[in-house]
Amino acid sequence: MKFKEFQEILGYKYESINIWYLVAISFFTIIIGLVFLLKKNNSNNNNTRSTQQQKQSTLKSKKQQQQQQEQQQTTNKPNKSKTPSGSTSPLTTTSPVLNSTPSTNNAGNSSSSSNNNNNNNSQHKLFIKTIKSCGDVVESIKFSPDSKYLSFIGNDRNIKIFSTESLFAKTPTFFNLQLPFDQASAFSWGNKCIYASLKDSQKLICFNILDQKNQQGRSYEQAWSVSLDCKTIIKSVCSEINCPYVLTCGDDTIVKIWTTKGQLIQTINTGQIKNFMAAVSPLGKYFGVAAFSSEVKIYEALLKKDGSLDQCKRVMSLSGYKTSVNSISFNNDGTKILTSSIKDEGIKLWNINVKYQMDVDPELVYSIKSQSGKLDIVLISPDSKVFAGINQLEQTISFYLLSNGTLIDIIQQAAHGTINTICWSPDSKYLFSGGSEKLIYIWSNPLVKN
Secondary structure, three states: OOHHHHHHHHOOOOOOOOHHHHHHHHHHHHHHHHHHHHHHHHHHHHHHHHHHHHHHHHHHHHHHHHHHHHHHHHHOOOOOOEOOOOOEOOOOOOOHHHHOOOOOOOOOOEEOHHHHOOOOHHHOOOEEEEEEOOOOOOOEEEEOOOOOEEEEEOOOOEEEEEEHHHOOOOOOOEEEEEOOOOOEEEEEEOOOEEEEEEOOOOEEEEEEEOOOOOOOOOOEEEEEEEEOOOOOOEEEEEOOOOOOEEEEEEOOOEEEEEEOOOOEEEEEEOOOOOEEEEEEOHHHOEEEEEEOOOOEEEEEEEEOOOOOEEEEEEEEEEOOOOOOOOEEEEOOOOOEEEEEOOOOOEEEEEEOOOOHHHOOOOEEEEEEEOEOEOOOEEEEOOOOOEEEEEEOOOOEEEEEEOOOOOEEEEEOOOOOOOEEEEEEOOOOOEEEEEEOOOEEEEEEOOOOOO
16 A cells, blocks of 8 residues: 555544654654663662661661670779779779868859869869859858858849858758849848848838748748938948947938938948948947048947937048059957958058047058958958958969968959959858859858868
8 A cells, every 4th residue: 555545544634744754753763762762770779779778877886886885894894903002993082172062052052162173273272162143243241140151142133141050061041131123233231131222212121030930931020111312322231239329421422320120320422432341340339431532531430328329420531542442341349450452552550549539640550561462352361360352353362361461371262253242250250252243152261271
């Protein structure tokens, strides 16, 4: 059959058909088939390679497991290295200083020196332990006159009060004295009470500390609150056991004297440009003010026949500095006072047990230059044998003999932040320090064997 006859049978009426068109279609069909076969072959090869890689990784993991088992068997063998005495012992060393510190609990409010291995201060021979401040910066630390409580203020609205019996326990016990929607700038203990100055409301507030919890379940209750009527922040609140008054020292030149019931008795203008701090002698007979000027003014509290405060009178002045005096501290019987100046790094001890009524000036016992740099704060121990000084920014604490000013010891890097405050324990065995690190450090008195 001819091709044209075939066209007619199929119903085509074309006169001719291009044979090359059919050839092209056949060629492309063959190409597509070859491409499909190549892809299938590549997929099979990839599957084979992945299977081989899985086998290789399995072999490697088995080898690693065998090596780890061999290493564990090697490390589990007892170490037979001998100590100098000839006995076998593991290759471990312990610090005798760290072992001598009381045991503490990581989950509690205290942390032992073993938790501070990265801290140089934890290796110092005078280091005892640290107490966590519950997340607050420590601004000021004070002991109660009866030695039952250690308290401090931070940057929150509480005064934290610890039981001294629990300070060396695994978890020291404490309670929060909640301030009324405000922060304390300064505080002090009285006879079973706490006086505090409030920053925002500018009030002087008093809380009685109770022997037993009240009906609200609190160990304290507010006694009274009065307006400070001041223009600047209060730097110091001072009182002592059996002291008939409370002193507040402002950041300006004003010092106010209050009764223990919150009644304002006297307002004193020191006239010294700017007050830095104030301190009261035991029983409150004298108080002094450290200020911007080079003169330290000493005032005497004059009492009435019934023992209540009559008025305060300036009776002495301590002079001899060329620059500002930033810190003062009385000894235990109020007969001597220690002063320090940041700018000239000078420390002076004065005898104020003189007949000032006859215009006798205080006696300068000694004048020395600090061997540990500038001292922002100086504080005499309750037994009047030692005084401690701190350099706030360089984080150093130094100890000196009060009798002659001899340097006993110095703690370099006593904190990892600014040191804001120090406080002696009533028995003079320990020094407490605190600051921006949110820890309270406990140090041993270098003259006392604990």
